Amino acid sequence: MRQIILPEFGGPENLHLEADAPAPAPAPGEVLVRVAYAGLNPLDYKLRDGSSGRASSLTLPAVLGREMVGEVISAGAGVDLEELGLPEGTRVFGVRDLSDMRGTYTEQIAIAAEDLAPVPEGTSDADLPRFAGLALAGSxxxxxxxxxxxxxxxxxxxxxxxxxxxxxxxxxxxxxxxxxxxxxxxxxxxxxxxxxxxxxxxxxxxxxxxxxxxxxxxxxxxxxxxxxxxxxxxxxxxxxxxxxxxxxxxxxxxxxxxxxxxxxxxxxTAMSPSPQRLRDLAAAVSDGTLDVEVSEILPPERIAEGHRLLEDGHARGKIVLDLRTATSAR
Structure with a gap:
């Protein structure tokens, strides 16, 4: 699978696209998700250049990114997807807990079940990028x-x-x-x-x-x-x-x-996500309370450009990374 790796701290040019990374296996309590889009956030570039206090928690080479939207593939031990309302194939969005420094700039992720919520039924494929930028900013x-x-x-x-x-x-x-x-x-x-x-x-x-x-x-x-x-x-x-x-x-x-x-x-602010908060945010998008503006949707090859836009400090709305496979993205 493809993923974007950071081999060492530094500028945007340090981010590299890896084409044949191994897929993760979900641990007990985790869900395996096929990522469609990943949201970019200021924390990402602060981790990349080492200026964030949380950078010391990264093990290099690392994958950056905190939030995403995608589709449930499977689950680890102890996770009943049906009971959670997240059966295989369900479209989900979420954000990694601050204690989990694994990234989301990758085609598949294993993520704690409580860090996910379903995308509202009826959401069009064209609207999916909005949910990639909802979980972290909304929480x-x-x-x-x-x-x-x-x-x-x-x-x-x-x-x-x-x-x-x-x-x-x-x-x-x-x-x-x-x-x-x-x-x-x-x-x-x-x-x-x-x-x-x-x-x-x-x-x-x-x-x-x-x-x-x-x-x-x-x-x-x-x-x-x-x-x-x-x-x-x-x-x-x-x-x-x-x-x-x-x-x-x-x-x-x-x-x-x-x-x-x-x-x-x-x-x-110390972000405090929860399944209920994520569901509240999803409902607020569905009922029109929230309008998530996505200003840029970039392919993985342009990740450095995305980070430069973040660092400029004047990006309007959200910048989103398109991690769909070439076949599904067409």
């Missing part, structure tokens, strides 16, 4: 909103990076949780997309976002900040929180001590 968004920011009825929420893969899910999920308004920073070219998602766009490339937040809230500030950018936005955002406000940083290495030193509730 991150739900963790930030429900477990950390505790968004509640009437909250005004500010999202930095609303046009990115996680941001585009945060906006409608914050509104579903009861937020009265969602403000979102982003490029002016993405303003229409942010409005379509239900946010009030703040184009940082044409205006001062801090002044815009003050004007939008009459100087009161926002109740919640969820910051997907962090580096240039986290500390300035502290001055625009209302009394009792909360701030959540998405980058795993974010230092939130400047907020805590000021007595502000602050969190760094």
């Amino acid at each position: 991150t968004a739900l963790t930030a909103l429900e477990d950390e920011a505790h968004v509640r009825e009437g909250d005004v929420v500010l999202i930095h990076g609303g046009s990115g893969g996680v941001g585009q899910l945060l906006i409608p999920l914050a509104l579903r949780a009861g937020a009265s308004r969602v403000l979102s920073t982003g490029r002016s070219s993405n303003a229409d997309r942010l409005r379509a998602l239900g946010a009030e766009p703040i184009p940082y490339d044409t205006q001062d976002w801090e002044q815009a937040v003050d004007a939008a809230t009459d100087g009161r500030g926002v109740d919640v900040v969820i910051d997907a950018h962090y580096f240039s936005t986290f500390v300035p955002s502290l001055d625009h929180l209302a009394d009792g406000g909360r701030i959540v940083a998405l980058p795993s290495l974010a230092d939130v001590s400047p907020a805590r030193d000021r007595g502000i509730e602050a969190h760094v």
Whole structure:
């Protein structure tokens, strides 16, 4: 089978396509899945270049990738696929638990059964790539909103990076949780997309976002900040929180001590997926609450290009890797 391997830490050029890798065997508690598409995420390039704290958990050569969509092939001991509602041939999507550093840039994976959920019936083949980019971003968004920011009825929420893969899910999920308004920073070219998602766009490339937040809230500030950018936005955002406000940083290495030193509730998101959360996300896609935008679908041969787009930091929506065989992809 084909897979993309990382023989040593470094740039995108270090990612190589291997054509004849052995297929994995599912261990007890695992499901063997034929991968159709794998989602790309910022964590992937941080693991690739060694800058993530989790890079020390990788054994090189390694396969990167955290999430995917595909089809159930078989299961290991102790897994009753019928009981789980995942019989052979079922289309599934999922994300590896943070303790599992095996990747998804490969045609077949063995993955814990609890890290999977079925793709909703009636989903077209053309819509499958959206589910490759749903599990990690969606679980991150739900963790930030429900477990950390505790968004509640009437909250005004500010999202930095609303046009990115996680941001585009945060906006409608914050509104579903009861937020009265969602403000979102982003490029002016993405303003229409942010409005379509239900946010009030703040184009940082044409205006001062801090002044815009003050004007939008009459100087009161926002109740919640969820910051997907962090580096240039986290500390300035502290001055625009209302009394009792909360701030959540998405980058795993974010230092939130400047907020805590000021007595502000602050969190760094630690994604917490679960079968129920995955099913909730799938239902939200089916009922139209969530619209997962896929900006690029790339073949394995262009994986380096995908990583460069991630590192650029301005990718809109999700970048997805097409791992279908040449026969099925036609």
